[in-house]
Amino acid sequence: MSMNPIKCHSCSARASRLCSSLDEDAIYELDAIATRIEVSKGNYIFQEEDPSSYVYNISTGMGYLERLSSDGRRQIMAFLFPGDYIGLIPDPIVNVSAGGLTDMSVCRWNIKDIENLIDKHPEFEHRLRRIGNRVLATTLDQLFMLGCKDAREKLAFFLLQMEKRQLVALGEIETIHLPMTRGDIADYLGITVETVSRIFTRIKKEGLIELPDSNEVVIKNRELLEEIAEYNGIDY
Template sequence: MGLLCQQCLARNSALCSAMADDEIDHLFSIAHQVKVDEGGYLLHEEDSAKFVYNLSYGVCTLERLASDGSRQIMAFVYPGDFIGINSGPFYSVSVQALSPVTACRWQMKDLQDLYHTHPILEQRVHEIASRVLAATMDQLFVLGRKNAVEKIAYFLLYIDGRQRKYDGHSDSFILPMTRIDIADYLGVTVETVSRAFSSLKKKGLIDLSQAWVVTLKDREGLRDVVEHRVN
C-alpha cells in the first residue's frame, strides 16, 4: 500500500513529510484517491468544506468567478500543495484541473482526529496556512502596484520557483497554463500577456522556443524588472 505514497510526487509535501515511511500507511489508509479530467473541477467555491486535498499529480487553478463572467485566479496548485486546509464553512474558491489530476482526499474531521496522535500535523497545517496567506499578499502587491511587464516577470519567477523541483534544475520549463489563465491570474488581458512576453524576449531576458516553453536567460534581470529598477 505504502508504495503508492513512496512514489507520490507529494511524498515530501509539508504534511506527508511529517510522517515517517512506516506511519504514512495510516495517513494513506484514511485517504481517498480522486481523479479529475483536464478542465474538470475538483471542488466549487460554494461547496461546504468537508474535505481536504493534497495534490499528487497535475496542476490546478484556484479561482473565483464573478456573475459577469470575469475570472480571477488566486493561485496555481502544484503536486504537494494543499487545498481546503484553511477554508471557513465553504471553500470560497473553485479548483479547476489544468491537466489530468490525481489527489488524496481526507475528511477534514479525520485529519483533525489525527492531530491528537500526531500533533506535528496540526503545526504543519498552521505553517501551510501562513505560507498561503503570505503568497496571496505577494500577489495582492503585484496586482496593485506593478505594470504589465513587471507582472509577467513576477509570474515567470513564481512559476520557476514552483516547478523547478519537477522540471529539474534547468532554466527551461513548460507552462501548464494558457495565456488566458496567466491573464486571469495577473488581472490583465490575453493580448497584454502576449505583448509582455514579447517585450521580455526582446530585452533578452527570456526565450520562447514554443509559446509554452520558457527559458529564463537572466533571472537577475527579471528580478530587476519586477522591482521596477529598469524600464
C-alpha cells in the same frame, strides 16, 4: 473523477509539506483515510458551491484555484503544483474552485478524519499551521503584485515565480513549462489576454526571454528580469 486505493509510501508527493510531517508509521494512518481522485484536464477538483468538507493534496499534475464574479470576471488565486495542499481545517474552503490544467492525481481527506488524526498526532496540527503561514506569505506577495506592479513587472514576477515553483516541485530548470493558457495567466495577473501576449512579445524582443514555443520559456537575462519583477521569492 474516479477513486482508487493508494499507497502513501510510494506516492510521488510523499515529501510534500503535508505528508512529510508524518513518520513512516503515522503515514499509514494518513493513507488509510485518504481517497485518491483522478481529475482530467479541464475538469474541477471541487467548485465554489460544493459542500467542501474535504482537504486536498496534489499528487501529480497541475491546476489552479479560481474565483468567479457573478458577471464572469475571474481571478486565479494560485497555480497548483504537485505537493500543494488545499484546504482549511476545520473551516470550509471559501468561494474558490480548483481546476486541472493537466490531468491530475489528487489525494482527498475528510476534514473530520483529519481532525481525528490531529488529536493523535499533534505535530500534524503544527504542520498544518506552517503550511497556512506559507500560503499566506505567498498570497501577500501576490497582493503586492496586483496592487503595485504594471503589466511588464507582473509578467516578470509570474515567470520567476513559476520557475522557482517548478524547480522545487519538479526539479526541472532548463525551461519553464507553462501548462496554463495566456488567458489563465491574464486572470492570475489581473490583466487581459492581449496584454499578456504583447508583453511576452516585448520582453522577448528585449532579450529577456526566449520562447521556443508559446508554452515554454527560457530566461535569458535573469538579473534584469528579477530587477523588473522586484521578486525575491519566498522559499517554496
